[in-house]
Amino acid sequence: MDLDKLMSKHLTRAFDPTKTIPEETLQQLLKFLRSTPSSTNIQPNHFYVIATAEGKEHLVANLGERFQDNGGKILNSSHTIILTTRADLPESHIKEVFDKETADGRFADPAKRALWQSMTRDFLNLRNYGYKDxxxxxEKQTYMALxxxxxxxxxxxVEAMPLEGFDPTSVDKAFKIRETGHTTTVLLALGYPDLTRVYTDPISRFEPDRLFTFA
Ligand SMILES: Cc1cc2nc3c(=O)[nH]c(=O)nc-3n(C[C@H](O)[C@H](O)[C@H](O)COP(=O)(O)O)c2cc1C
Incomplete structure:
Protein backbone atom coordinates (compact mmCIF):
# COMPACT_ATOMS: atom_id res chain seq x y z
CA MET A 1 0.00 0.00 0.00
CA ASP A 2 1.36 3.41 -0.96
CA LEU A 3 0.58 5.55 2.12
CA ASP A 4 2.05 8.70 0.55
CA LYS A 5 -0.33 8.35 -2.38
CA LEU A 6 -3.24 7.63 -0.07
CA MET A 7 -2.46 10.73 2.02
CA SER A 8 -2.54 13.08 -0.92
CA LYS A 9 -5.47 11.76 -2.93
CA HIS A 10 -9.12 12.74 -2.90
CA LEU A 11 -11.76 10.12 -2.39
CA THR A 12 -13.05 8.89 -5.74
CA ARG A 13 -16.23 10.70 -6.80
CA ALA A 14 -16.30 9.28 -10.32
CA PHE A 15 -16.01 5.57 -11.06
CA ASP A 16 -15.35 3.97 -14.44
CA PRO A 17 -18.57 2.07 -15.22
CA THR A 18 -16.76 -0.30 -17.59
CA LYS A 19 -14.58 -1.77 -14.84
CA THR A 20 -15.68 -4.54 -12.47
CA ILE A 21 -13.80 -5.81 -9.43
CA PRO A 22 -12.56 -9.35 -10.23
CA GLU A 23 -14.46 -11.99 -8.24
CA GLU A 24 -11.33 -13.15 -6.40
CA THR A 25 -10.52 -9.60 -5.28
CA LEU A 26 -14.12 -9.02 -4.20
CA GLN A 27 -14.13 -12.23 -2.18
CA GLN A 28 -10.87 -11.24 -0.50
CA LEU A 29 -12.31 -7.86 0.41
CA LEU A 30 -15.49 -9.44 1.82
CA LYS A 31 -13.38 -11.96 3.73
CA PHE A 32 -11.52 -9.01 5.22
CA LEU A 33 -14.77 -7.18 6.04
CA ARG A 34 -16.00 -10.32 7.82
CA SER A 35 -12.79 -10.40 9.85
CA THR A 36 -12.99 -6.83 11.16
CA PRO A 37 -13.19 -6.67 14.95
CA SER A 38 -15.96 -5.16 17.06
CA SER A 39 -16.13 -4.22 20.72
CA THR A 40 -17.01 -7.28 22.87
CA ASN A 41 -17.12 -9.14 19.52
CA ILE A 42 -20.74 -7.95 19.22
CA GLN A 43 -20.75 -8.19 15.39
CA PRO A 44 -23.83 -5.98 14.98
CA ASN A 45 -23.75 -5.92 11.19
CA HIS A 46 -25.28 -7.27 8.07
CA PHE A 47 -23.90 -6.23 4.69
CA TYR A 48 -25.81 -6.02 1.42
CA VAL A 49 -23.44 -6.35 -1.52
CA ILE A 50 -25.11 -4.63 -4.44
CA ALA A 51 -23.54 -6.00 -7.61
CA THR A 52 -26.20 -5.94 -10.32
CA ALA A 53 -27.40 -3.00 -12.41
CA GLU A 54 -30.94 -3.61 -11.08
CA GLY A 55 -29.71 -3.56 -7.48
CA LYS A 56 -27.79 -0.32 -7.99
CA GLU A 57 -30.77 1.30 -9.75
CA HIS A 58 -33.05 0.24 -6.90
CA LEU A 59 -30.65 1.76 -4.35
CA VAL A 60 -30.29 4.99 -6.34
CA ALA A 61 -34.07 5.27 -6.74
CA ASN A 62 -34.36 5.13 -2.94
CA LEU A 63 -31.52 7.41 -1.82
CA GLY A 64 -34.04 10.15 -1.08
CA GLU A 65 -34.87 13.23 -3.08
CA ARG A 66 -32.09 15.47 -1.78
CA PHE A 67 -29.33 12.90 -2.32
CA GLN A 68 -29.63 12.29 -6.04
CA ASP A 69 -26.11 13.67 -6.61
CA ASN A 70 -24.77 10.43 -5.13
CA GLY A 71 -26.66 8.38 -7.72
CA GLY A 72 -23.95 8.40 -10.39
CA LYS A 73 -21.32 7.26 -7.91
CA ILE A 74 -23.35 4.17 -7.11
CA LEU A 75 -24.45 3.43 -10.68
CA ASN A 76 -20.85 3.63 -11.95
CA SER A 77 -19.37 1.70 -9.05
CA SER A 78 -18.47 -1.93 -9.54
CA HIS A 79 -20.17 -2.87 -6.28
CA THR A 80 -21.80 -0.83 -3.52
CA ILE A 81 -22.11 -2.23 -0.01
CA ILE A 82 -24.96 -1.20 2.29
CA LEU A 83 -23.51 -1.46 5.80
CA THR A 84 -26.35 -2.03 8.23
CA THR A 85 -26.29 -2.20 12.02
CA ARG A 86 -28.65 -3.84 14.47
CA ALA A 87 -31.40 -1.41 15.50
CA ASP A 88 -31.72 -3.14 18.87
CA LEU A 89 -29.86 -5.87 20.70
CA PRO A 90 -32.12 -8.79 21.56
CA GLU A 91 -31.01 -11.67 23.75
CA SER A 92 -31.14 -13.91 20.65
CA HIS A 93 -28.28 -11.93 19.09
CA ILE A 94 -26.12 -12.08 22.22
CA LYS A 95 -26.74 -15.83 22.41
CA GLU A 96 -25.81 -16.21 18.73
CA VAL A 97 -22.46 -14.47 19.38
CA PHE A 98 -21.72 -16.62 22.43
CA ASP A 99 -22.73 -19.84 20.65
CA LYS A 100 -20.54 -19.01 17.65
CA GLU A 101 -17.57 -18.18 19.89
CA THR A 102 -18.01 -21.54 21.60
CA ALA A 103 -18.36 -23.38 18.28
CA ASP A 104 -15.23 -21.65 16.94
CA GLY A 105 -13.33 -22.69 20.06
CA ARG A 106 -12.60 -19.13 21.16
CA PHE A 107 -12.43 -20.13 24.84
CA ALA A 108 -11.25 -23.66 25.48
CA ASP A 109 -11.41 -23.03 29.23
CA PRO A 110 -15.09 -22.95 30.38
CA ALA A 111 -14.20 -20.69 33.33
CA LYS A 112 -12.63 -18.13 30.99
CA ARG A 113 -15.66 -18.36 28.71
CA ALA A 114 -18.06 -17.76 31.59
CA LEU A 115 -16.01 -14.76 32.77
CA TRP A 116 -15.94 -13.31 29.24
CA GLN A 117 -19.69 -13.71 28.84
CA SER A 118 -20.39 -12.08 32.17
CA MET A 119 -18.04 -9.16 31.40
CA THR A 120 -19.72 -8.76 28.02
CA ARG A 121 -23.17 -8.64 29.59
CA ASP A 122 -21.98 -6.06 32.15
CA PHE A 123 -20.57 -3.91 29.37
CA LEU A 124 -23.73 -4.20 27.27
CA ASN A 125 -25.87 -3.25 30.28
CA LEU A 126 -23.65 -0.23 30.85
CA ARG A 127 -24.09 0.89 27.24
CA ASN A 128 -27.83 0.23 27.32
CA TYR A 129 -28.85 1.57 30.74
CA GLY A 130 -25.82 3.55 31.98
CA TYR A 131 -24.42 5.46 29.04
CA LYS A 132 -27.67 4.96 27.07
CA ASP A 133 -25.77 4.87 23.82
CA GLU A 139 -22.84 2.11 14.80
CA LYS A 140 -19.32 3.05 15.89
CA GLN A 141 -18.38 -0.57 15.28
CA THR A 142 -19.81 -0.26 11.78
CA TYR A 143 -17.68 2.81 11.08
CA MET A 144 -14.57 0.97 12.18
CA ALA A 145 -15.41 -1.85 9.76
CA LEU A 146 -15.95 0.82 7.12
CA VAL A 158 -9.71 -0.86 -5.37
CA GLU A 159 -11.10 2.65 -4.81
CA ALA A 160 -13.55 2.94 -1.93
CA MET A 161 -15.95 5.85 -1.50
CA PRO A 162 -18.06 6.06 1.69
CA LEU A 163 -21.46 7.71 1.28
CA GLU A 164 -23.55 9.24 4.03
CA GLY A 165 -25.71 11.17 1.61
CA PHE A 166 -28.89 9.06 1.64
CA ASP A 167 -32.10 8.75 3.62
CA PRO A 168 -31.74 5.63 5.81
CA THR A 169 -35.48 5.18 6.29
CA SER A 170 -35.94 5.09 2.52
CA VAL A 171 -33.06 2.61 1.94
CA ASP A 172 -34.29 0.44 4.83
CA LYS A 173 -37.73 0.31 3.29
CA ALA A 174 -36.47 -0.44 -0.23
CA PHE A 175 -34.41 -3.44 0.89
CA LYS A 176 -36.75 -4.53 3.75
CA ILE A 177 -33.89 -4.01 6.19
CA ARG A 178 -35.85 -3.04 9.33
CA GLU A 179 -37.70 -6.35 9.08
CA THR A 180 -34.37 -8.06 9.81
CA GLY A 181 -33.78 -5.99 12.97
CA HIS A 182 -31.12 -3.85 11.27
CA THR A 183 -30.97 -0.31 9.90
CA THR A 184 -28.74 1.28 7.26
CA THR A 185 -25.71 3.10 8.65
CA VAL A 186 -23.50 3.97 5.69
CA LEU A 187 -22.82 3.00 2.07
CA LEU A 188 -19.50 2.07 0.51
CA ALA A 189 -19.11 2.39 -3.26
CA LEU A 190 -16.23 0.35 -4.68
CA GLY A 191 -14.62 0.26 -8.08
CA TYR A 192 -12.01 1.87 -10.28
CA PRO A 193 -11.68 5.61 -10.97
CA ASP A 194 -12.75 7.31 -14.17
CA LEU A 195 -9.28 8.62 -15.07
CA THR A 196 -10.74 11.53 -17.04
CA ARG A 197 -12.46 12.82 -13.89
CA VAL A 198 -9.82 12.61 -11.16
CA TYR A 199 -9.54 15.75 -8.95
CA THR A 200 -6.06 17.22 -9.16
CA ASP A 201 -6.40 20.15 -6.74
CA PRO A 202 -4.73 19.63 -3.35
CA ILE A 203 -6.59 18.04 -0.46
CA SER A 204 -7.28 20.30 2.55
CA ARG A 205 -6.69 19.18 6.13
CA PHE A 206 -5.89 20.99 9.40
CA GLU A 207 -2.21 21.51 10.24
CA PRO A 208 -0.53 19.08 12.69
CA ASP A 209 -0.35 21.65 15.52
CA ARG A 210 -4.14 22.00 15.32
CA LEU A 211 -4.57 18.25 15.48
CA PHE A 212 -2.00 16.74 17.80
CA THR A 213 -1.23 17.26 21.46
CA PHE A 214 1.79 15.50 22.87
CA ALA A 215 1.97 14.92 26.59
C1 LIG B 1 -17.99 8.79 6.15
C2 LIG B 1 -17.96 9.66 4.93
C3 LIG B 1 -19.13 9.88 4.21
C4 LIG B 1 -19.11 10.66 3.05
N1 LIG B 1 -20.27 10.81 2.32
C5 LIG B 1 -20.21 11.46 1.13
C6 LIG B 1 -21.36 11.54 0.30
O1 LIG B 1 -22.45 11.04 0.61
N2 LIG B 1 -21.24 12.18 -0.90
C7 LIG B 1 -20.07 12.74 -1.31
O2 LIG B 1 -20.00 13.28 -2.41
N3 LIG B 1 -18.98 12.70 -0.52
C8 LIG B 1 -19.01 12.07 0.68
N4 LIG B 1 -17.89 11.99 1.46
C9 LIG B 1 -16.64 12.63 0.99
C10 LIG B 1 -16.21 13.81 1.87
O3 LIG B 1 -17.05 14.91 1.64
C11 LIG B 1 -14.75 14.10 1.53
O4 LIG B 1 -13.95 13.01 1.89
C12 LIG B 1 -14.23 15.35 2.24
O5 LIG B 1 -14.91 16.50 1.82
C13 LIG B 1 -12.75 15.54 1.95
O6 LIG B 1 -12.54 15.57 0.57
P1 LIG B 1 -11.39 14.69 -0.12
O7 LIG B 1 -11.64 13.26 0.20
O8 LIG B 1 -11.55 14.96 -1.57
O9 LIG B 1 -10.11 15.18 0.43
C14 LIG B 1 -17.89 11.23 2.61
C15 LIG B 1 -16.71 10.99 3.34
C16 LIG B 1 -16.74 10.22 4.48
C17 LIG B 1 -15.45 9.97 5.20
Missing part, protein backbone atom coordinates in the same frame (compact mmCIF):
# COMPACT_ATOMS: atom_id res chain seq x y z
CA UNK A 134 -26.26 1.28 22.69
CA UNK A 135 -27.27 2.16 19.11
CA UNK A 136 -24.61 4.81 18.75
CA UNK A 137 -22.03 2.39 20.15
CA UNK A 138 -23.05 -0.32 17.70
CA UNK A 147 -12.56 2.47 7.70
CA UNK A 148 -10.65 -0.77 7.85
CA UNK A 149 -12.32 -2.01 4.67
CA UNK A 150 -11.40 1.23 2.89
CA UNK A 151 -7.77 0.56 3.77
CA UNK A 152 -8.05 -3.07 2.67
CA UNK A 153 -9.56 -1.91 -0.61
CA UNK A 154 -6.57 0.41 -1.13
CA UNK A 155 -4.24 -2.53 -0.52
CA UNK A 156 -6.11 -4.47 -3.21
CA UNK A 157 -5.97 -1.56 -5.67
Missing amino acids: LNHWM GMTMMAAAELG
Whole structure:
Protein backbone atom coordinates (compact mmCIF):
# COMPACT_ATOMS: atom_id res chain seq x y z
CA MET A 1 0.00 0.00 0.00
CA ASP A 2 1.36 3.41 -0.96
CA LEU A 3 0.58 5.55 2.12
CA ASP A 4 2.05 8.70 0.55
CA LYS A 5 -0.33 8.35 -2.38
CA LEU A 6 -3.24 7.63 -0.07
CA MET A 7 -2.46 10.73 2.02
CA SER A 8 -2.54 13.08 -0.92
CA LYS A 9 -5.47 11.76 -2.93
CA HIS A 10 -9.12 12.74 -2.90
CA LEU A 11 -11.76 10.12 -2.39
CA THR A 12 -13.05 8.89 -5.74
CA ARG A 13 -16.23 10.70 -6.80
CA ALA A 14 -16.30 9.28 -10.32
CA PHE A 15 -16.01 5.57 -11.06
CA ASP A 16 -15.35 3.97 -14.44
CA PRO A 17 -18.57 2.07 -15.22
CA THR A 18 -16.76 -0.30 -17.59
CA LYS A 19 -14.58 -1.77 -14.84
CA THR A 20 -15.68 -4.54 -12.47
CA ILE A 21 -13.80 -5.81 -9.43
CA PRO A 22 -12.56 -9.35 -10.23
CA GLU A 23 -14.46 -11.99 -8.24
CA GLU A 24 -11.33 -13.15 -6.40
CA THR A 25 -10.52 -9.60 -5.28
CA LEU A 26 -14.12 -9.02 -4.20
CA GLN A 27 -14.13 -12.23 -2.18
CA GLN A 28 -10.87 -11.24 -0.50
CA LEU A 29 -12.31 -7.86 0.41
CA LEU A 30 -15.49 -9.44 1.82
CA LYS A 31 -13.38 -11.96 3.73
CA PHE A 32 -11.52 -9.01 5.22
CA LEU A 33 -14.77 -7.18 6.04
CA ARG A 34 -16.00 -10.32 7.82
CA SER A 35 -12.79 -10.40 9.85
CA THR A 36 -12.99 -6.83 11.16
CA PRO A 37 -13.19 -6.67 14.95
CA SER A 38 -15.96 -5.16 17.06
CA SER A 39 -16.13 -4.22 20.72
CA THR A 40 -17.01 -7.28 22.87
CA ASN A 41 -17.12 -9.14 19.52
CA ILE A 42 -20.74 -7.95 19.22
CA GLN A 43 -20.75 -8.19 15.39
CA PRO A 44 -23.83 -5.98 14.98
CA ASN A 45 -23.75 -5.92 11.19
CA HIS A 46 -25.28 -7.27 8.07
CA PHE A 47 -23.90 -6.23 4.69
CA TYR A 48 -25.81 -6.02 1.42
CA VAL A 49 -23.44 -6.35 -1.52
CA ILE A 50 -25.11 -4.63 -4.44
CA ALA A 51 -23.54 -6.00 -7.61
CA THR A 52 -26.20 -5.94 -10.32
CA ALA A 53 -27.40 -3.00 -12.41
CA GLU A 54 -30.94 -3.61 -11.08
CA GLY A 55 -29.71 -3.56 -7.48
CA LYS A 56 -27.79 -0.32 -7.99
CA GLU A 57 -30.77 1.30 -9.75
CA HIS A 58 -33.05 0.24 -6.90
CA LEU A 59 -30.65 1.76 -4.35
CA VAL A 60 -30.29 4.99 -6.34
CA ALA A 61 -34.07 5.27 -6.74
CA ASN A 62 -34.36 5.13 -2.94
CA LEU A 63 -31.52 7.41 -1.82
CA GLY A 64 -34.04 10.15 -1.08
CA GLU A 65 -34.87 13.23 -3.08
CA ARG A 66 -32.09 15.47 -1.78
CA PHE A 67 -29.33 12.90 -2.32
CA GLN A 68 -29.63 12.29 -6.04
CA ASP A 69 -26.11 13.67 -6.61
CA ASN A 70 -24.77 10.43 -5.13
CA GLY A 71 -26.66 8.38 -7.72
CA GLY A 72 -23.95 8.40 -10.39
CA LYS A 73 -21.32 7.26 -7.91
CA ILE A 74 -23.35 4.17 -7.11
CA LEU A 75 -24.45 3.43 -10.68
CA ASN A 76 -20.85 3.63 -11.95
CA SER A 77 -19.37 1.70 -9.05
CA SER A 78 -18.47 -1.93 -9.54
CA HIS A 79 -20.17 -2.87 -6.28
CA THR A 80 -21.80 -0.83 -3.52
CA ILE A 81 -22.11 -2.23 -0.01
CA ILE A 82 -24.96 -1.20 2.29
CA LEU A 83 -23.51 -1.46 5.80
CA THR A 84 -26.35 -2.03 8.23
CA THR A 85 -26.29 -2.20 12.02
CA ARG A 86 -28.65 -3.84 14.47
CA ALA A 87 -31.40 -1.41 15.50
CA ASP A 88 -31.72 -3.14 18.87
CA LEU A 89 -29.86 -5.87 20.70
CA PRO A 90 -32.12 -8.79 21.56
CA GLU A 91 -31.01 -11.67 23.75
CA SER A 92 -31.14 -13.91 20.65
CA HIS A 93 -28.28 -11.93 19.09
CA ILE A 94 -26.12 -12.08 22.22
CA LYS A 95 -26.74 -15.83 22.41
CA GLU A 96 -25.81 -16.21 18.73
CA VAL A 97 -22.46 -14.47 19.38
CA PHE A 98 -21.72 -16.62 22.43
CA ASP A 99 -22.73 -19.84 20.65
CA LYS A 100 -20.54 -19.01 17.65
CA GLU A 101 -17.57 -18.18 19.89
CA THR A 102 -18.01 -21.54 21.60
CA ALA A 103 -18.36 -23.38 18.28
CA ASP A 104 -15.23 -21.65 16.94
CA GLY A 105 -13.33 -22.69 20.06
CA ARG A 106 -12.60 -19.13 21.16
CA PHE A 107 -12.43 -20.13 24.84
CA ALA A 108 -11.25 -23.66 25.48
CA ASP A 109 -11.41 -23.03 29.23
CA PRO A 110 -15.09 -22.95 30.38
CA ALA A 111 -14.20 -20.69 33.33
CA LYS A 112 -12.63 -18.13 30.99
CA ARG A 113 -15.66 -18.36 28.71
CA ALA A 114 -18.06 -17.76 31.59
CA LEU A 115 -16.01 -14.76 32.77
CA TRP A 116 -15.94 -13.31 29.24
CA GLN A 117 -19.69 -13.71 28.84
CA SER A 118 -20.39 -12.08 32.17
CA MET A 119 -18.04 -9.16 31.40
CA THR A 120 -19.72 -8.76 28.02
CA ARG A 121 -23.17 -8.64 29.59
CA ASP A 122 -21.98 -6.06 32.15
CA PHE A 123 -20.57 -3.91 29.37
CA LEU A 124 -23.73 -4.20 27.27
CA ASN A 125 -25.87 -3.25 30.28
CA LEU A 126 -23.65 -0.23 30.85
CA ARG A 127 -24.09 0.89 27.24
CA ASN A 128 -27.83 0.23 27.32
CA TYR A 129 -28.85 1.57 30.74
CA GLY A 130 -25.82 3.55 31.98
CA TYR A 131 -24.42 5.46 29.04
CA LYS A 132 -27.67 4.96 27.07
CA ASP A 133 -25.77 4.87 23.82
CA LEU A 134 -26.26 1.28 22.69
CA ASN A 135 -27.27 2.16 19.11
CA HIS A 136 -24.61 4.81 18.75
CA TRP A 137 -22.03 2.39 20.15
CA MET A 138 -23.05 -0.32 17.70
CA GLU A 139 -22.84 2.11 14.80
CA LYS A 140 -19.32 3.05 15.89
CA GLN A 141 -18.38 -0.57 15.28
CA THR A 142 -19.81 -0.26 11.78
CA TYR A 143 -17.68 2.81 11.08
CA MET A 144 -14.57 0.97 12.18
CA ALA A 145 -15.41 -1.85 9.76
CA LEU A 146 -15.95 0.82 7.12
CA GLY A 147 -12.56 2.47 7.70
CA MET A 148 -10.65 -0.77 7.85
CA THR A 149 -12.32 -2.01 4.67
CA MET A 150 -11.40 1.23 2.89
CA MET A 151 -7.77 0.56 3.77
CA ALA A 152 -8.05 -3.07 2.67
CA ALA A 153 -9.56 -1.91 -0.61
CA ALA A 154 -6.57 0.41 -1.13
CA GLU A 155 -4.24 -2.53 -0.52
CA LEU A 156 -6.11 -4.47 -3.21
CA GLY A 157 -5.97 -1.56 -5.67
CA VAL A 158 -9.71 -0.86 -5.37
CA GLU A 159 -11.10 2.65 -4.81
CA ALA A 160 -13.55 2.94 -1.93
CA MET A 161 -15.95 5.85 -1.50
CA PRO A 162 -18.06 6.06 1.69
CA LEU A 163 -21.46 7.71 1.28
CA GLU A 164 -23.55 9.24 4.03
CA GLY A 165 -25.71 11.17 1.61
CA PHE A 166 -28.89 9.06 1.64
CA ASP A 167 -32.10 8.75 3.62
CA PRO A 168 -31.74 5.63 5.81
CA THR A 169 -35.48 5.18 6.29
CA SER A 170 -35.94 5.09 2.52
CA VAL A 171 -33.06 2.61 1.94
CA ASP A 172 -34.29 0.44 4.83
CA LYS A 173 -37.73 0.31 3.29
CA ALA A 174 -36.47 -0.44 -0.23
CA PHE A 175 -34.41 -3.44 0.89
CA LYS A 176 -36.75 -4.53 3.75
CA ILE A 177 -33.89 -4.01 6.19
CA ARG A 178 -35.85 -3.04 9.33
CA GLU A 179 -37.70 -6.35 9.08
CA THR A 180 -34.37 -8.06 9.81
CA GLY A 181 -33.78 -5.99 12.97
CA HIS A 182 -31.12 -3.85 11.27
CA THR A 183 -30.97 -0.31 9.90
CA THR A 184 -28.74 1.28 7.26
CA THR A 185 -25.71 3.10 8.65
CA VAL A 186 -23.50 3.97 5.69
CA LEU A 187 -22.82 3.00 2.07
CA LEU A 188 -19.50 2.07 0.51
CA ALA A 189 -19.11 2.39 -3.26
CA LEU A 190 -16.23 0.35 -4.68
CA GLY A 191 -14.62 0.26 -8.08
CA TYR A 192 -12.01 1.87 -10.28
CA PRO A 193 -11.68 5.61 -10.97
CA ASP A 194 -12.75 7.31 -14.17
CA LEU A 195 -9.28 8.62 -15.07
CA THR A 196 -10.74 11.53 -17.04
CA ARG A 197 -12.46 12.82 -13.89
CA VAL A 198 -9.82 12.61 -11.16
CA TYR A 199 -9.54 15.75 -8.95
CA THR A 200 -6.06 17.22 -9.16
CA ASP A 201 -6.40 20.15 -6.74
CA PRO A 202 -4.73 19.63 -3.35
CA ILE A 203 -6.59 18.04 -0.46
CA SER A 204 -7.28 20.30 2.55
CA ARG A 205 -6.69 19.18 6.13
CA PHE A 206 -5.89 20.99 9.40
CA GLU A 207 -2.21 21.51 10.24
CA PRO A 208 -0.53 19.08 12.69
CA ASP A 209 -0.35 21.65 15.52
CA ARG A 210 -4.14 22.00 15.32
CA LEU A 211 -4.57 18.25 15.48
CA PHE A 212 -2.00 16.74 17.80
CA THR A 213 -1.23 17.26 21.46
CA PHE A 214 1.79 15.50 22.87
CA ALA A 215 1.97 14.92 26.59
C1 LIG B 1 -17.99 8.79 6.15
C2 LIG B 1 -17.96 9.66 4.93
C3 LIG B 1 -19.13 9.88 4.21
C4 LIG B 1 -19.11 10.66 3.05
N1 LIG B 1 -20.27 10.81 2.32
C5 LIG B 1 -20.21 11.46 1.13
C6 LIG B 1 -21.36 11.54 0.30
O1 LIG B 1 -22.45 11.04 0.61
N2 LIG B 1 -21.24 12.18 -0.90
C7 LIG B 1 -20.07 12.74 -1.31
O2 LIG B 1 -20.00 13.28 -2.41
N3 LIG B 1 -18.98 12.70 -0.52
C8 LIG B 1 -19.01 12.07 0.68
N4 LIG B 1 -17.89 11.99 1.46
C9 LIG B 1 -16.64 12.63 0.99
C10 LIG B 1 -16.21 13.81 1.87
O3 LIG B 1 -17.05 14.91 1.64
C11 LIG B 1 -14.75 14.10 1.53
O4 LIG B 1 -13.95 13.01 1.89
C12 LIG B 1 -14.23 15.35 2.24
O5 LIG B 1 -14.91 16.50 1.82
C13 LIG B 1 -12.75 15.54 1.95
O6 LIG B 1 -12.54 15.57 0.57
P1 LIG B 1 -11.39 14.69 -0.12
O7 LIG B 1 -11.64 13.26 0.20
O8 LIG B 1 -11.55 14.96 -1.57
O9 LIG B 1 -10.11 15.18 0.43
C14 LIG B 1 -17.89 11.23 2.61
C15 LIG B 1 -16.71 10.99 3.34
C16 LIG B 1 -16.74 10.22 4.48
C17 LIG B 1 -15.45 9.97 5.20
